[in-house]
Amino acid sequence: MTAAANRSIIALCGSPRVGGNTDLLVDACLQGAREAGLGGEKFQLNQLQIRPCQECGGCLKSGQCVIGDDMPKIYSYLRQARGLILASPIFFGSLTAQTKALIDRGQCCWVAKYLLKTPFFPQEAKIPGVFLCVGGMNRYQFFQNAQQIVKVWFTIMNIRYLSELFYPGIDQKGQIKRHPLAIQQAMRLGRYLAQIILESV
Numbered sequence: 443m444t445a446a447a448n449r450s451i452i453a454l455c456g457s458p459r460v461g462g463n464t465d466l467l468v469d470a471c472l473q474g475a476r477e478a479g480l481g482g483e484k485f486q487l488n489q490l491q492i493r494p495c496q497e498c499g500g501c502l503k504s505g506q507c508v509i510g511d512d513m514p515k516i517y518s519y520l521r522q523a524r525g526l527i528l529a530s531p532i533f534f535g536s537l538t539a540q541t542k543a544l545i546d547r548g549q550c551c552w553v554a555k556y557l558l559k560t561p562f563f564p565q566e567a568k569i570p571g572v573f574l575c576v577g578g579m580n581r582y583q584f585f586q587n588a589q590q591i592v593k594v595w596f597t598i599m600n601i602r603y604l605s606e607l608f609y610p611g612i613d614q615k616g617q618i619k620r621h622p623l624a625i626q627q628a629m630r631l632g633r634y635l636a637q638i639i640l641e642s643v
């Protein structure tokens with residue numbers, strides 16, 4: 443992770459397949475944002491150390507997670523970010539394990555916000571976030587399922603759920619490039635995200 447993520451958009455890509463469909467959508471979304479005047483940085487969750495929540499209660503007194511992995515770094519970038527792109531393919535009707543591990547580690551933020559009343563993320567200005575999702579099958583319920591989980595996490599993290607792009611029926615690596623609209627739509631969403639952020643200054 444570099445300092446470039448400070449005060450820009452951060453993109454968290456939850457697919458293990460680098461160069462896969464989700465990854466390509468994230469790149470297009472970031473490109474759109476750049477074209478609209480706001481840079482961003484992508485993180486591959488699969489390449490970070492994110493242990494699943496241990497339900498140890500270590501966060502109950504301080505609101506801070508006691509697991510020493512890459513999550514504190516992600517939190518520090520999220521606190522400084524002006525916008526978020528979260529992306530995951532559908533795995534078994536839900537988000538990938540990499541994405542869900544990230545989300546479950548939001549438990550310390552839930553504790554800070556609701557039990558300790560000392561929110562970890564600034565409450566006054568919600569940053570906007572978008573959700574990108576691809577699935578091999580044509581089952582819209584899977585996307586709704588994933589969307590509900592992401593929305594809960596966004597609420598805990600004080601991220602405003604701005605919009606989403608869902609692409610069913612996309613299975614092979616890189617297949618999203620052959621979709622007639624997907625890459626353009628992801629670029630357009632990135633531009634929109636950047637515009638919303640820049641207009642709010």
Ligand SMILES: Cc1cc2nc3c(=O)[nH]c(=O)nc-3n(C[C@H](O)[C@H](O)[C@H](O)COP(=O)(O)O)c2cc1C
Nearest residue numbers: 457459462463464531533534535577578579612613
């Ligand atoms: C372990 C695993 C589970 C999957 N489960 C589902 C599923 O439940 N529903 C679905 O529509 N696609 C499922 N897929 C297909 C992926 O969503 C699809 O291949 C997607 O394009 C992968 O995106 P990526 O290239 O960004 O990794 C699964 C794929 C894998 C590897």
